[in-house]
Amino acid sequence: MEILTIETQPIDGQKPGTSGLRKKTRTFMAPHYLENFIQAIWDGIGGVAGKTLVLGGDGRYFSPQAAQVILRMAAASGAKRVIVGQGALLSTPAASNLIRTRKTDGGIILSASHNPGGIDEDFGVKFNTPNGGPAAEDVTGRIFAATKTITAYKIAEAQDADLSSLGEHAMGDMVVEVVDPVADYADLMEQLFDFDAIRGMIAGGFRICFDAMHAVTGPYAKEVLENRLGAKAGSVKNAIPKPDFGGGHPDPNPIWAKELMEIMHADDAPDFGAASDGDGDRNMIMGPGTYVSPSDSLAVLAANAHRAPAYANGLAGVARSMPTSRALDAVAEKKKLDCYETPTGWKFFGNLLDAGKITLCGEESAGTGSNHVREKDGLWAVLLWLNILASTGKGVVELLHDHWAEYGRNFYSRHDFEGIENDKADAMFDALTLKIEDIAGESFAGRKVIAADDFTYHDPVDGSVAEHQGIRIMFENGGRVVYRLSGTGTVGATLRVYLEDVSDAADAKDRDAQDALSDMIAAAHEIARIEHHTGRTEPDVRA
Template sequence: INFTASHNPAQYHGLKYSSADAGPALPEVTKDIEARVAKIIAKNGPFPAPAAAAPYAQHASAEKVNLRENYLKRLEELVHFDTLRKAKSKFVVDTLHGCGAGYLDRSLIDHGVTVQAMRTDRDCLFDGTGPDVSQENLAPLRTAVVDSGATAGLATDGDADRFGIVDRDGTWIQPNLILALVYDYLVETRKWKMPAARSVATTQMIDAVAKSHGQTVFQTPVGFKYIGQLIREDKIALGGEESAGLTIRGHIPEKDGILACLLVAEMIAARGASIGEQILGMFQKLGREFWPVRENLHLTDEQKANAVKRVAVDASTLLGRKVVSIDRTDGAKFVFEDGSWMLLRLSGTEPLLRLYVEAESAGASAELTRDASAWVLKN
């Protein structure tokens, strides 16, 4: 059981149950746990019984373990540190006062990579900004990268399962694009001729990369537990979500921000090009660009209810655009004739409606975002 608010503010603190293989539990497991808790509360009330009075107390046993060295050793098996060492790159590591400190920075330093570490001290309030690896929260990392002339900035969120990347010129890189690049890199370097997996809200640039390698993509609902199951079954080379979660074949069926940052660092070292240069090169290779956007719409309950009703209609045109397909894997995703798309879904962790869009240019994505937002807010 993990006590965490994940990447959210402190008021979202709660319990997260992980299964024996370190992966997130599937819905049927968590529903079973919730049902058991409800029965206990109904019988004994919401307050726990004294330890001595608990029927299981005398039989309970626990083993205290420190998996740090096992984990660091596993990273050595997954990451080509020799490639990193030979490149003589310098990275700024920002652990955002979270539990990634002493892992990401140490992994690099122990393998001869020059590292400038920041925000490694514990602060459960995260400088008062929050533990998310957002562009706003990583502003100090951006400054450090530019001022030090580093190759890139690597960040992990509060519980180190999400990654944040800042390019050498200070540009914060969209996690969507990182997923596509790392998948391409793994297929090339590990020779994993296997599909990828992404959530319905994640960039279809991954699909284009997969197609270029003669592979396919598994699309899942939002929630890493669905991707984790595909890792358990060894069906994919990489699985990722637009919210900066990633894992790979042979690793735990859960997102890992430390591993993600190390793979990005290795990719930069191996290809000898900045992330920005690699993105442009990939756009040229695929014959089109991908500009994903996510907006969080804070709506009244009435507005959310109206939006849900409106997207329930199978429209042939929407926002003045022809709809070629509608996907209801999670929320409602409308794919338009030009390949752009929009998805509306209620957040599973916060009281808001999420809007995702993707188009072939920054301008087209911005226009689609404006049109979709106005459509949602329209009475």
């Protein structure tokens, strides 16, 4: 096998964001773009000679070609073995699981998560470390530094590896091991949850609808929900992964999971509805006629996790990202659990999970997970819900309402303003940063500000510090507004405004969240002068 050394030059903008490097697919397809970044990963982690890696992704457009390039580059740099999901498919949580159980040196996930796929849409590359989690800031920092000094990359002259057939194939001295992407993951789920109880509930007539959104969870959900748990054939919809996700956004929220919303709002709605995203790490949970917000879902799961075998001994602690609602904190307080507040990005949970400080964690962006892997996990969240429903005998809506009655309700919504010009977004944040210095004591929309800051995270495990993680404004009586710029977009800036207000009033369960948040929405616009800076009066998305 001949190894070629190809001269190249640094390419601007290869800085990993909230979750790996995400760009337009055509950008990744441009000469040297992917190769430069992969070489920078190898350099950033001290080379891959003698190492074993995992490789797979959500199957989006360009994944098969990218997988072959990565295999040739791994072979050229002396990797010992690459474990690849058949067809280059692996959901993000399944990849995390394989990285851990096979005791590898890490892995590469090809995905842009919930962003659309296709030649004119998005692609992404993410490196996960041997703990199975997304690389922490020091590692991504070294990778980024390597992209800025690169002069050449190595790639082997080899035929494509056959990724369609299971088993070991040789690429020079390197072994390409093609594995069933689903089996190990499904086995893990069976260890964590009471499958007998869930099977019994389903056999008793409990109906499920899971929308895989033409993305990677289709085969996983079919195996687990239909084959192993007995849900009737067709319970899993849009189950075949497509390179363009059927032309949709594989993002499980009320806007993009429209089909599921319609099914769950129909007169004959199933008892339980759920969806997952492109790479299988996000989740959306519904009961008949009711959408469960991710922040509420996290709180309900934390309050009831002990009903599943894996968590029967209780939780070591819990964590949420800073913009996620504080519904979780109410549970932690009552159950006397430590509750950590991290910046947005799953990677920030890694140290807490590794150190055993937390068992369960989640984010407002539809991610929930536990110490079983080091990624958020869509199907896991679905199964934990099902386990809890089977063990309590309650329906989704009843469980949610009982939760609010016990812990109070945190009304919550996120308003996104997309495609803002970067300089306008920066100007808004500069002004906001100045304004919050002496904002305490002022009132907006009739609500008094009691504190405000630019969130800094001090990692309690390794002492690392992450600054400028979002501006938070706290109001009297539990109101809160948080402003952040998204770190996952590929065009312009997306302003995220997170709105929260607390109520323990008896009628809390009947109120519409947007209506209950009207004070916070008005205050958020007034404080940041969103229209003045961006020209926008209404968000593009209300999540």
